Amino acid sequence: MPPRSKVDQMSPEDRAWFERELVRRGFSGYEELEVLVQERGYTIGKSSLQRSGSKLQQRLDRISAATEGARQIALVAPDDADNRSMAVMSMVQNDLYEIMEGLEAVADTDDAAERLELLKGVSLSISRISRARVNQSRWAGEVNARLAAEAKAAAIAGAQAEGLSAEQAERIGSAVASRVQIYLPDNGR
Known part of the structure; x- marks a missing residue:
């Protein structure tokens, strides 16, 4: 494994300062940055500063492109149930699982501190993605309930407009509401 770059060895505060400076300077002026x-x-x-700057610029460009792509998708294909987020969270969970499996190789090293840091980072990521999935499921449930209530109200209004009694309209509305459900990848439907 190649040694870490000198920029990667900077303190977190100095590294953050360096990255802010890179962005502020438009990824130029490396001679002045060296000083x-x-x-x-x-x-x-x-x-070395320029190599790190190029990596950061590429990473920011990828993030910017992904953000713009997501914005365009949201404009063209609204997703009230947030199924795209569910799909992304599933992909991240798969990646985290692969990382956890990869930690088995680190288990053979003598550096327990390195293994602990890796485990801490992966555990935190798993915790965050799990919390996000719970929140997404809650949101999807709220969307389902809202859509069912709207469908029920529309069915009742339509049935009453056709001359059915309030009882009959209520039964029809309830039947319609029980069949309204958005697609949720994890709910087996």
Whole structure:
């Protein structure tokens, strides 16, 4: 495994400062950045700074493109039940599972602190994605309830407009409401 870059070895605060500076400068001015980084106590050449800057710029470009793509999809295909989020969460959970399996290889190392840090990070990610899935399921349930109530009200109004009694309209409305359900990938329907 290649050694970590000097930029990756910066303290979290200095790394955050460096990344903000890169963005503020439009990913240019690496000679001046080299001097500023030296003033913070790091000896990192402009080539290393530029490589890290390129990686950050590519990452931000990917995030920007994904965000714009998601915005366009949301405009073209609204998703009241938020099924796209459910799909993304499933993909992330699969990736986290693969990472957990990969930790088996780290189990053979003598560096318990490294393994603990990896486990802590993966556990936190799993906790967050699980919480997101619970919230998504709750949201989908609320959408289902709202759609069922709206369908029931419309069915009752339509039945009464056709001259059915209030009792008959209520039975029809209840039957319609019981059949209204959005598609939820995890609910087996």
